[in-house]
Amino acid sequence: MAGNSRRRGAVRKTGTKKGQVVGSGGQRRKSLQGKGPTPPAEMRPGHPKQRRAAAAAKAEKSRTRKPEGGPEVIAGRNPVVEALRAEVPATAMYVALNVDADDRVTEAVRMAADRGISILEVPREELDRRTGGALHQGLGLQVPQFEYAHPDDLLTTARNSGDAPLLVALDGVTDPRNLGAVIRSAAAFGAHGVLLPSRRSAGMTAVAWRTSAGAAARLPVAMATNLTRQLRSYAEEGLMVVGLDADGSVDIDSMDLAVEPLVVVVGSEGRGLSRLVRETCDVTVSIPMAAGVESLNASVAASVLLAEVARLRRITGRT
Template sequence: MAGNSRRRGAIRKQGTKKGSVVGSGGQRRKGLEGKGPTPKAEHRPGHPAQRKAAAAAARTERKRTASKKAADTPEIIAGRNPVVEALRAGVPATALYVALNIDADDRVTEAVRVASDKGISLLEVPREELDRKTGGAVHQGLGLQVPPFDYAHPDDLLRAARESGEPPLLVALDGVTDPRNLGAVIRSAAAFGAHGVLLPSRRSAGMTAVAWRTSAGAAARLPIGVATNLTRQLREWAADGLMIAGLDADGATDIDTMNLDVDPLVVVVGSEGRGLSRLVRETCDFTVSIPMAAGVESLNASVAGAVLLAEVARRRRAAGRV
């Protein structure tokens, strides 16, 4: 019988005989415990779907970390004119970088003097290092380091506008992603008497060094707020008595015949490509277009915003309200 052979050299293998085995006494079946329902593919270690999900989670985490670092990283305003204008406007700055062996002119002299008077650190660095710090921008030997921008709450914008003693005028941007356009709109808003600029928290340019430079220091004089949901914020302002005017190439009425003589007013400027989003357009009390010569498709977002703000300011002056 197999396993009981008495021939020379035969070996009985342990645990293979029928009958009792160590630990059970052979009196019961070995119990099998269930492991529960089969986990989803992305939760099974080693499964292709699990590796793909893990890689996607890692990418998301890297983007979140990079965005957080970018938000906490100081910006550097580059160029002689932008630096001098920012210092004159009182832009909060932590350091002034001056390239070694710079060819100094009146702007460099003024920048160094004003920075010294304000207690801003003066740092002489090689031109190559300033190239690196400014990301290759045309800095002309000067760079002004500013801390991350301190955005205001939308309620603070309206409060400041009402406390100004003038008819409130606010500007909201719907999806303007070019920081140069953002800076230009801020500059125009300050020039034509607006009391604040509102940005959406997503799909919008922020106050980077490029926006600082384009605004020519106006961002230091004009409060800039961020709304978590632009449409909801516009509706809240409308419920609070503000008229919402959307600037759109397909606006229902052109700027010549539209009644802009309303107070208080919010001017909404759409994005560079698609203009106003559907929800924002539906939230507006009226939409305004700018008549143009035949063959011209549209104006740049910042230019169109400046034209409308200038017209609002002109009509307010004519009515003697500003």
């Protein structure tokens, strides 16, 4: 009202009028928009149900996780029988209580008893825990943690054998079945050892043990902290570093693979040799194949090359 404008305190003092202010740019309007349906209680951080679900998941993970650095357990009736036939080192065999015993279980128990391996009957839940939740069919075979040799020991073993040194190095082979198959082929064709990188590589797990068919117990397997550096060290010791690659500069028919000291480097099936490893190789070789076939499995390719090396060495008498 008119009279109120003259009240004391009702008139704005000079110099106190606000000027222009910066607007929100529509941000307040956006903040008022809906954020979708309310998530379930199990997905809302801080909700009691969410905390209970997280605790249950953590407990389940802890229950099924195998201790790192400890023994491995081969799971399944056929794998256990195959491992025992191959005389894979084992410390114990677990048999589930009230298991339906068939010919494979009977054979596994008999072979384990003949080799003096402890046979333990355990509840199925205990076998689930020891195998990490794998399909064990009531049977598990515990193998000790693998002991890797030193990379320099491979060359020492090769020179002490009296034969021309032949080593196999793997670059980026992450499938333990491929690793086991390469070890088996390396032993079959006269190699003196297998070298693995410590990173981005399969290790000697129970699966690799089984696939090697016992060859891992007879052939030394070493692990290098830096594969490229170790290959250079072998080269300084007089070994020729030959990389097996689909895009190799020469094929195996065009090269004298019977050269005495040799280290064969096998890359992964998809990626092949890494750049640094390829640059370290003295030469890269490929395997001639029919048109339409892009590549071979890493273990198969290694077998082909090692078989050719063994054949040429027999012919030339360089063994």
